[in-house]
Amino acid sequence: MTIFFCLRYLILSMTILSGLSCAVAAPRPSKPNVILILADDLGWSDTTLFGKTNFYKTPNIERLAARGMTFSRAYACSPLCSPTRASVLTGLSPARIGITSPGCHLPKVLLKATLGQKAPPNKKAILPNSATRLDTRYYTLAEMFRDNGYATGHFGKWHLGSKPYSPLEHGFQVDVPNWPGPGPAGSYVAPWKFPDFDPQTPSEHIEDRMAKEAVAFMENNQNKPFFLNYWMFSVHAPFDAKKKLIDEYRKKVDPKNPQRSPTYAAMIESMDDAVGSLLDTLDRLKIADNTIIVFASDNGGNMYNEVDGTTATSNSPLRGGKATMYEGGIRGPAIVAYPKIVQAGSSSTEIIQSSDFYPTLLDMLEIKPQRRQKFDGISILPALKGKSLNRNAIFTYFPHSPNVPDWLPPSVSVHQGDWKLIRIFYGGKECRHRWKLFNLKDDLEETKDISEKFPKRVHEMDALIDKFLLDTKAVQPKPNPKFDVSKYRPKLEGIAALKRSRKNQKQSPRKRSKPVAGWQPSGTCQLSIEDGSMVFTSSGKDPHASYVLPEEVSKETLTLHFKLISNSSGKGQIYWSEKGVVPAFHRDRSKLFNVHHDGKSHTYAIEFTAKNAVLAVRIDPSAGKGKVILSHIKLTGAGGRVAYQWQFREADRK
Template structure:
C-alpha cells in the first residue's frame, strides 16, 4: 500500500513539475506599417526630420535588422507573403488589386501589351485563397486568440480576415487605405469615431481597439495582427502635428513634407500605445513583437508641394525593384530569445516570419505545408546563419520614378541581380547587376563586366521561378521597335497618360476613368481610393466633364471636396465654340477641410450642353467625395 501511495505521489509530483516546466506560449504582436520606407525612421540614422521614439524604444528591447526586405515593392503581395510564408510568385498576388470587384484566384499569362513594351505582364490574382494555411490559422489551432486590426487588402468577403484564421476583424474594411481620411469622420461601412472625439485619428482609434482586445485576452496566448493604415495615402494628419512640423522644414532636406512627418508621428504614437499596454498589464516579458513595413517609401505622390518622402541613400521607392522599393525597417523583440538592443545585417524577408514563429513556438507546420521563406530563429538567438538567396518577383511596370519593366531579382551576399523579362535583343532577358556593399544607390550596372556572375545568379532566379511554378511575363508579339523608348524607363508618366483597363464603351474615350461613373477627366490624373476621387492637375486647365442632357435653367452642382489652393468654376458649353461658354462665379478651394460647394450652373431653360467642373490648376491634390446635380426634375448624385 505504501508503495502504491508513493507511486501516486511521485506521479502527481512529476506532473506538477512538468506543468511548471511548460509555461504558456508567448503572445505574438505583429505590427505592419504601410508604405513606411527604410529611411523613414530614426533606426538607421538617415532621417533628421521624422521622429520615431517609440520604435527606438522597441529596438532597445529587441534586434534591429538592417537588411530586411519586403516580398514585393507593393502592399498586397507582401501581406499575402507574411500570412502564408509563400512568395507572390507562387500565390500570383503581385499587385494591390484585391479591393477590385473581379475575383481571380489563379494567375494566367497576359494577353496583350502596347507596342512600346517588350513583354506582356501576367494577369494577377485578386484574392488570397482560403485554402492556404495562414499564420493566424496555425496559432488559432493551438489555442491562441487571434485578432486583426487595421488594413487588410487581401479580399472582400468571403476572403476577409475572419475566414483566414482571425476571430476578430476591426474595422472589417477591404480597401487599400483608410476610408476617406485619417482624421474622422471616416467612411467605413460599420465603424465610426468615438462620439467624444469628433476628429479622431484612425491610428489612435485602432490602438485603442487593440488595447481593449489585449486586455480581454491577457490571461491566454493571443496573436494581435495590427496592420496599420499609416502612412499610405490619402495624405492628411492631425492639424496640430502638421503645423508643428511645418516649422521644422529644411528646404534642402529631401524629407520635407510636414504632413508626412505628422503621419509618421501618429504611427509611432500608436506603437507606443501598444508598448504601454503590454507594460501596464505585465505582458511585455512574454510577448513577441515584430515591426516592419510592406514596402518602401512613396516617392511619386505629391503632398505639401513635394513627394511624401525620400529613401536616400537608397535608389527608388514604392513600386520599384530597386532597394528603395523593398528594403524596409524591421525590429524583432522576443524575450528570452533575442538579446536586447542588438543589430543584425543578415538579410530576411516577409516570407520568413511565419516559419520563424512556428519554429520558435514549437508549432509544427500543417501536413504538406510548404514555405518559400525559412526560419531565421538562429539569427534571433545570435547564432551563425548560412547565406541564402532572397527573391522578389514583380512582373509589372507602374510608371513611377525609377520604374522598371516586369522583373525578378535575387539578393545573395552583397550582390543583387535584376532580370528584366525579355528586355534584351531578340526576346532575350536584360540584366542589372549591383554590388550593394560598394554601391548602395545602385548607380553602376556591372552586368557586362561580371557576365559569369550574372549567369550564376540568373540560374538561381530560374530555379526559383521553376520551383514556385511562376506565371511569367511572355514576349510581346506586337512589339514595335519604332515605339520603344528605353530612355523613358525610370521616368514617371503623367497620371492622365497611364494605361488603364477600359469598358468597351470607353475605348475611344481617353478621358474615361474607371470609377468616375460617367464623368470624364481632362488635363488631370485621377485615381479612386476608398470612395474618394483624388485628382492632380497636369495642365493649366484641369476639369471634370459631363453631359447632363437638357436643363431647365434652374440647376446647381453641389461638390464635397477639399485640397488645392487656387480657384475653380463651372463652365456650361452649348456648342462647339468654347469661347462662347458661360462660366459661373469662381470658388476658392480649401486645402485642409471637407467643404460642400454649391455652384450655380449658368444654363438657360431647355438647353442641352456639356458641364465642366474646373478645378484649381495649382498642381496640388484635390479630393472629391461626391458630386450632386440638382434640377427642377430631381437630383442625381455620384458617390465615388
C-alpha cells in the first residue's frame, strides 16, 4: 500500500511539474519563420562564395552557405534595383508590373508604364516611361504572410514608393527606418538624414543599426512565426564606411587587383557583419532549425562609380555590371537555407530568378496562392531538394540605356540553358531588331557574339521573347520616327559617358557633425557650448539633437524640463527611445509643444509616459533657421525625482 501511494504521489508530482513547465515555457511556432535578405548592388564576385575575390571578406555569408544551398546561376529580374524589388514582392516580371527603372523616389506618381513620346535624333528607339510606384493592387509576399498569421517587418531600403505605397501599405506591420529613397539618407555612418530616425551612438553605422532593429523584431516575435524582410542599404552608394575598417583595408590593397577600393571592402565587411548578427540571434533564440533564410542581391555589382581613385568593384570574370544587360549586371550570389528541406553546404547550378522566391516560399510552406494569382517565377523547391528544375527559360526586360560601361540600347534577354540571347530593340538596319547570342558555358565573359553562326537558335529564342512580351503585356520601345542616321554614333555603344568627365565623379570628403557634450546633432544644425548652455545654430529642415542615457530609466511617467531662448520658428517636439521598441525615435513616442520665439528665456516641462525603459531622448527645439539656446535640462520621474540632469561645462566646448 505504501508503495502504491508513493507511486501515485510521484506520478501526480510529475504531472504537476510537467504542467508548470508548459506554463513557463512559451510555445514555439509550428510554422517556420522566414528571413529574406536582399543586398543592394552586391556583385557575383563580391563574396568569397565562388572563389573570385581575395580582397573582400565575407565569413558570415560563408556561414549561411554552410547551412543551406548556394546558387551559382542566380539572376535578378533587372540590372537595377526597384524592378527587382517589385519582382521579389509579387513574383512577377518587371515587364508585367511596369516598373522597369528605379524612379520610385521621384515626385511623379505613375502606377503603370506608358509609351514614350519622343527621343533624340541619335537614338533609334523611343523608350517607355516606367511606373514609379508599386501599385497596392498587387497581393504581395508580405500580405500573404500577414494573412497567414505571421508578424511582418521590413528593415532597410524600400525604393518602391513613399506613403501610400510604403511597406506599411503593402502588408508590413513594421517599417524601419520608413525611408523611400534610393540609398541611405546622406551616409552610412552617423550623423544621417533620416527623418525621425536618429543614431543611438555617435558614428553609428546604418547597417549595424538595421541589424540591431531586425534582431529586436526577432526577439519580440520569437514565439510566433515572423517574416523578416531585411533589404540592406549595403553596398549601394554613397561610398562610405567605418574609418577604422577603411584604414585596415588600405594596407591590403593590391594595385594589380581590379577589386582595390578599401572603402568598398569596408562596406562589404559591415554588410557581412549584419548577416552574422542575424545568424547569431537565430542560434541564441534556438529557432534556426525552424527558419527559412533567403539571401540574394537586387542586381550586379557597381562597376562605374569612382571610389578611392578606382571603380567601386569588379565583377570579373563576368562582363559589365549594374545597369547593363550582360551577366555582371544581373547575376549575383544567392543562398537558401532551411534544415528541414535543404542539405547543408550544398550547391546548385540551376537557373533561378528573383521572381521565383514568392512561389517557392508558398510551396515550402504548403500555402496555396490566391485564386487567379499568377506568377512569372516558378517554385525552385525541386532544386532545393537536389533535383533539376522543369524550366524552359528566364527573361530580363530592360527597355532603358543608362550610359555606363558596357551599356546597350533598350533590350530584353532570354536565358535557356547555357545559351543567352539579347534582343536590342530596333538596333539593326532599317529599324529591325539586332541580336547578340552567347554560349555562357564556353564564353562566360560574353566576348564572342555568335548570333550569325547560329541563326536558327536566334530565331527560336527570339520567338520565346515575343511570347514573353505578349504574355506580360509589356509596354515596349518603339521606332523613333525622327531618327537621323547622320547623328548616330554606333561606336559609342558600350562606352561610358561618365568616363569623359571622370573628374566630376570624384566624391568630396563628407564632413560629419561631431557630438557635443554627448548630444548628437542632426545634419541641419550645429551645436556649441556657451556660458553653461547648449546652443543650436540651425539652417532649418528639422534641427534636433539626441542623447543616449548612460543608464536606462525605468518605465513611468517622466518629465523633460529645460529653459529655452529662441529666434527661430515653428513648433518644438521631444522624442524618447524605449527598450526593445523600433525605430528608436518615432512620432508615436513624441510630444509637440509650442515654443516662444521671442528671444526671451522661457521654461518648459514636457510630460510623457513610457511603456518600457527609456534609453535616449531627443529634442527638436524648432523647425526653422535661427539660434536656439537650451539650459537647465533634466529628466524627472515620480515625485520630482531627478532621473538624469545635464550640465554643460567649459570643457565641453571642444
